[in-house]
Amino acid sequence: MEPGATIGSLLRKPPLDPLEARILLSHALQLSRVQLVTQSERILNQRESDAVAALFARRLRGEPIAYILGEREFFGLLLHTTPDVLIPRPETEHLVELALERMPDKARLLDMGTGSGAIAIAIAHARPDAGVTALDASEAALDVARRNAERHQAKVRFLLSDWYAALGNEQFDIIVSNPPYIVAGDPHLSQGDLRFEPVDALTDHGDGLSAIRTIAEGTQRYLVAGGWLLMEHGYDQAAAVRALLVREGFHEVQSWKDLAGIERVTGGRR
Structure with a gap:
């Protein structure tokens, strides 16, 4: 300079x-x-x-602004952000809104693959009566999430877990997730901010639906009857996710569009 x-x-x-x-x-x-x-x-x-x-x-x-600053705003909360976690994005806020609309009093909510903790913390901050559990397979990501929860005094229980593995016999009223859904080899993985984000949080290294299938199948054991499953997914995956939920026996299956008019969240009721 x-x-x-x-x-x-x-x-x-x-x-x-x-x-x-x-x-x-x-x-x-x-x-x-x-x-x-x-x-x-x-x-x-x-x-x-x-x-x-x-x-x-x-x-x-090319380093993302969020990593340079070390934080990103999500649902009105400033969250610590490092290369160990995905950068929280505005479109994921709609998943939070949909979950809040469907939560009963003193709901038990599970956030799967929490990363920075953005979804779980936003929900726990808005609904302090809820029992919020968040899990991730990355200890480094959980360290970031715990720091964010402490920053905003959000009561969240964090678990190191490969999907449902650490949950025992617990059940939840609502399960939410922003899982890895980018198809292996997608050119977007080598473009823009995605180049710097943790690859295992972006792609399942397969067809983009394996994590979504695992989550949906596990709801037979971990989601109460009448409970909701809500998942974020890729711009072109809504129809496939709806079909998957129908096969799993869900009712009221539907997709919701983000501000860009893209079907970004799909869910249903057990």
Whole structure:
């Protein structure tokens, strides 16, 4: 970065997307959006210049903003985010909304493959009466999730588990999941932010439906009669997931569209 650069010059001619530049400048300099404007003629000192240059370089190499900042907002909550977990995305908030609409009082809810804990924590934060359990096969992911739950004082029980393995004879009123559903070899896995995210949380290394099948089959034992199963899936998988749930004996099977009009969540009632 050229010596003597001002905040304003970096905002006027940033080396990357202007919005991303503003976000990274704000983070590096610990200034609000308004302060970036009011201090636009301020000249960065060497330490500040080095810090900004380092963040810009990371983004230019393709590293996701969420990993650079170390956090991402989800359902109104700032969540710690590392390369050990998927980046929480806005479309997954609809899964939370659908679950909240279907939860009885003092519901027992299970979040499978919790990652950062985004879904479980958002639900527990909104419904402190619920008994929320979240599991993941990655201890590193659970460390992130526990940190996020503590940050927001959300009461969630976390379990290290390969899907249902650690649950014993427990049953739940509602089961939710954003499982790995990208088909093995999908070119998107080598593009954009996905290049930096944990591959086992993105793909089942198969047809994209194996985790969804495992979750659905397990509901015979772990989901109460009348309970709901809700799962996020890929943009082109809704019909296949509906058919799978019908074969498993679910009723009221349906899919819900995200804000882009894509069928993103499918569920049914046991």
